[in-house]
Amino acid sequence: MRKYILLTITLFYMGICFAQDTVKSNRETVEQKKRLTETVTETYKVLKADKKTKEGLYTAVYKRKTALAVGRYVDDKRAGTWHFYDIDGHLVENFDYDNLNLLYEEPMDSLSQTKIVYSFDNKFTDSDRVTRPLKIGGRCFGFIPYLKVYTLSENLYGINLYTAVAILEVLVSPGGRLADFKVHIRSNGYERITSFSPELIAEDDKVFVPATLNHKPILSRIFIKCRLTNYGELDVD
Numbered sequence: 001m002r003k004y005i006l007l008t009i010t011l012f013y014m015g016i017c018f019a020q021d022t023v024k025s026n027r028e029t030v031e032q033k034k035r036l037t038e039t040v041t042e043t044y045k046v047l048k049a050d051k052k053t054k055e056g057l058y059t060a061v062y063k064r065k066t067a068l069a070v071g072r073y074v075d076d077k078r079a080g081t082w083h084f085y086d087i088d089g090h091l092v093e094n095f096d097y098d099n100l101n102l103l104y105e106e107p108m109d110s111l112s113q114t115k116i117v118y119s120f121d122n123k124f125t126d127s128d129r130v131t132r133p134l135k136i137g138g139r140c141f142g143f144i145p146y147l148k149v150y151t152l153s154e155n156l157y158g159i160n161l162y163t164a165v166a167i168l169e170v171l172v173s174p175g176g177r178l179a180d181f182k183v184h185i186r187s188n189g190y191e192r193i194t195s196f197s198p199e200l201i202a203e204d205d206k207v208f209v210p211a212t213l214n215h216k217p218i219l220s221r222i223f224i225k226c227r228l229t230n231y232g233e234l235d236v237d
Contacts, residue, residue, distance in 0.1 A: 027047065027055070028047070028048040028049070029045035029046060029047055029048060029055050029056050030045065030046060030048050030051070031043065031044070031045055032044055032045070032046055032051070036060065036144050036148070037144060037147060037148070037233070037234075037235045037236065038229045038231070038233065038235050039062055039063050039235055039236065040060055040061070040062055040068060040141075040144065040235070040236060041060070041061055041064065042058065042059065042060045042061075042069075043058070043059050043060075043061070044056070044057070044058040044059070044073065045057060045058075045073075052076070053075065053076045054073035054076050055073055055074065055075070055076070056072055056073060057070075057071075057072050058070070058071050058072060058073055058078075060141055060144075062087045062140070062236065063087075066085070066087055066088070066089045067083075067085055067089070068084065068085055068086075068087070068138075068140050068141040068236075069082065069083070069084050069085070069137065069141040070082065070083045071083065071097070077097070078097040079097055079098060080096070080097060080098060081094055081095065081096050081097075081103065082094070082095050082097060084136075084137050084138040084140075084141050084142070085138070085140070085141075086138065086139065086140050087140055087236055087237070090106070091104070091106070092105070092106040092138035092139065092140075093105055093106065093134075093136065093137070093138045095136050095137075102134070102136070102209065105134060106138075108132065114225065115139065115224065115225045115237060116139050116222065116223065116224050116225070117222075117223040118132045118133065118211070118220060118221070118222060118223075119220065119221040119222075119223065120211060120213070120218060120219070120220050120221075121218070121219050121220075122213050122218050122219075124213055128213060128214055129212075129213070129214050129215070130211070130212070130213055131211060131212045132211055132220070133172040133176075133208050133209060133210055133211040133220045133222055134208060134209040135170075135208055135209075135222070136207070136208075136209075139224055140236045141236075143168060143170070143224060143236075144236065145201055145202065145205045146168055146170065146181055146201065146205075147168065147226060147233075147234035147235065147236070148234075149196055149200050149201070150183050150194070150196075150233065150234045151232060151233060152185075152228075152231075152232025152233070153192070153194060159185075159187045159188075159190075160187060160188070161228050161229070161230060161232070163187060163188070164185055164186065164187040164228050165184075165185070165186040165187070165225070165228075166183065166184070166185055166186075166225070166226040166227065166228045166234055167183070167184040167186070167223055167224065167225060167226065168181065168182075168183055168222075168223070168224045168226050168234070169181060169182045169183070169184060169221060169222070169223050170221065170222045170224070171219070171220075171221050172208045172210055172211065172219070172220050172221070172222065173210070173219060174210055174217035174218055174219055175210065175217065176207060176208045176209060176210040176217065177206055177207065177208065178198045178201060178205075178206035178207075178208070179198065179219075180195070180198065181195075181196055181198070181201075182194060182195045182196065183196070183226075183234065185228070225237050
């Protein structure tokens with residue numbers, strides 16, 4: 001009888017160890033790298049048993065030296081506090097994904113007004129309190145999904161890509177959702193505007209913190225200067 005008890009206990013603990021080893025094996029990760037734009041590369045880990053599931057540290061780096069985004073994934077979802085930067089390495093946002101809370105945003109007076117401009121349909125006075133719309137991820141990393149949609153149209157072939165100016169225009173609803181977006185290409189006095197369907201953008205990337213006027217959400221537009229690459233694609237600037 002004693003032998004049977006010992007055998008049962010042994011098998012029980014072997015089962016626990018096997019289960020633990022199985023769980024550990026299922027959480028093993030491998031590193032992946034992918035180019036997001038001509039100058040931005042993301043590095044992240046995925047489960048070895050399911051390479052579609054991100055797990056662990058995530059970084060997006062500009063020109064192989066400047067971090068644009070640093071955070072971590074748990075079960076393919078962003079978790080904890082993520083840090084977002086501009087191409088010069090200046091911190092622009094800290095966002096807590098566990099509690100969906102914006103912990104830090106770059107002050108307005110430190111923004112480069114040559115690269116981002118906000119527009120409001122509402123009229124307001126100096127006594128009104130106005131807040132700008134915000135995209136989690138900042139001006140650089142946050143709008144990469146929008147830049148990736150664009151390709152140079154045929155009627156712009158032959159323009160000088162070095163002197164052309166590219167502007168991404170994003171319309172944000174009072175509900176904090178993407179309502180519309182366009183790309184303006186300006187070169188030698190010529191301007192071409194291309195409109196895109198919001199359906200081209202993933203649901204998570206359509207979410208904004210809306211602009212407000214005296215604490216009430218309002219419609220707003222964001223204009224972001226981008227860089228047109230030699231291949232006619234858009235990149236962060």
